[in-house]
Amino acid sequence: MSSLTSSHRAERQLLRQLFDAAVHAVDPLVCVGPALPDRPAQGRVIVLGAGKAAARMALAVEQAWGTDAPGAAVSGLVVTRYGHGEATERIRVLEAGHPHSDAASTEAARQMLALARSAGPEDLLLCLISGGGSALLSLPAEGVSAADKRAVCAQLLQCGAPIAEINCVRRQLSAIKGGRLGEACGAARVLTLVISDVPGDDPAVVASGPTMADASSAAQALAVLHRHGITPPASVHRYLTRPAARPVVATGPREVKLLATAQQSLEAAAALARHFGLQPLMLGGSLEGESRDVAAVHAGIARQIRSHGQPLAAPCVILSGGETTVTVRGDGRGGRNAEFLLALAQAGADVPGLYALACDTDGIDGVEDNAGALLDPSSLARAAALGLSAREHLQRNDAYHFFAALDDLVLTGPTRTNVNDFRAILLR
Structure with a gap:
């Protein structure tokens, strides 16, 4: 220079x-605190999160509510990209692969589903969602090979497919995206805070919407693959052409807040x-x-x-x-x-x-x-x-x-x- x-x-x-x-x-330390409700007096606050901003969002929650202040106990788990972590006290931070998921992505998804299923009606599930969560929170649907799912997603990334199309396929092949994490929360109250990285800022598209019902279909996902000349591996084709699955159903109170956008x-x-x-x-x-x-x-x-x-x-x-x-x-x-x-x-x-x-x-x-x-x-x-x-x-x-x-x-x-x-x- x-x-x-x-x-x-x-x-x-x-x-x-x-x-x-x-x-x-759009720093989480700026935008998360003002969006939080009053800290519940009873029950538990279980924080779950995924995305490149997830660790800093978790840190913002701890700073806003205080780790030792009176009220419901705060704990939980978030997953972010390698090198994007923060030093939190009560909320565990895992790091995983991005843009290609890895074994740590799968382990994070398994642990998060287990925490969600442990919630009761008196608990608050605070879900911190940001861009990158699709790869960081990866658990293939039953019957879909993890290797086959990774191969399909890698081809979509390589060919320049729009993010909305990539995430449509990811949701359809996932056991946690497309509202399935929210469904696992049962009757608990779920508040999802979203930092959007997608054009149009649809919360259901950010990180493939783990707490929001999926409006797309298996046929649409298959059409995306065909449009980009991708031949789906056997387990993917079999899953996307199976008889229609039951819809994802949420039973407890659900609320979504969009915190930050482009x-x-x-x-x-x-x-x-x-x-x-x-x-x-x-x-x-x-x-x-x-x-x-x-x-x-x-x-x-x-x-x-x-x-x-x-x-x-x-x-x-x-x-x-x-x-x-x-x-x-x-x-x-x-x-x-x-x-x-x-x-x-x-x-x-x-x-x-x-x-x-x-x-x-x-x-x-x-x-x-x-x-x-x-x-x-x-x-x-x-x-x-x-x-x-x-x-x-x-x-x-x-x-x-x-x-x-x-x-x-x-x-x-x-x-x-x-x-x-x-x-x-x-x-x-």
Whole structure:
């Protein structure tokens, strides 16, 4: 980064401040406490949770209620991604595989179902659900091979299927998702707190809705596999073509609260942008599609702003969220946010003074160690000086090494929250 001008550094720092504001707005330590009911005086509070934000949500519960304060005893279990844990006192934290489930994912699901079944009518089940829970809480339905389920999910991830379709298949092949954890709670009161990472913010889709009844069907899951050219293994095909199963039924009181969304993170960034004298253009938190296609659309909007002052004039910042996808064609490294930026670098090469940041709010872009990356008007020239071709790196899905060579990766470590992608394009 030694070749960057002071103005480049300043604009990049501003983008990073916008991202930090977006993440802070959806931090569980900020949003969980105000959503909690009064701590019950009797019975037990059993905390169950799954997702990248689950451990920090559990910590927020302990901080809000106090581990030794009067009232119902608080205990429980949450599962999060490896490296995303927190030091809690009464609520156990397990770590498991993501985006591919592992033996720890299965063990967490078994223990959680056992805790749910232990609840009585006088108990409160507090379920803490966030993105990533689908892989972290994995227990195949009876008759489905664990290896077969993992293989199907891996193929869906590899081919770039939308998250809603992936989670439809996951719910149908699960013994705990699609409301089955909620059903196991019996007559106990169940309160589900959700931090959403899905476009549209449907709580039943986040982590495949372990406490919410599944509105999809086995036929729909089978159609998803066929649509993406995936031949289901024998145990999966047999299960999805079996006679219709009985519906999942919840017997006790059920309540769901949506705590944090991509929209909230974008609004926090927009407020800070206004403070810096920038007009924010909000494209919304529900954008989906191939990363490189979404990048082309963003480049077109930036070009219209620069050329015609429409739909607003610079200085401004374009803000968007959601979950793009990457169809893997090459053997490179890089998540969807780095791929978005690499495609934007090419599609917006003719847009003067374009700065951009794209990061995953959980701090991990796909399976890499970076949250995302930064782009500025000097990026392509600096890459060329190093003998790097943006086009060739994009063809290989190798955005990680492109931005790493420029020292333009954004490294935050796990943020312990997750409302999916955050993108900001700055035009002065």
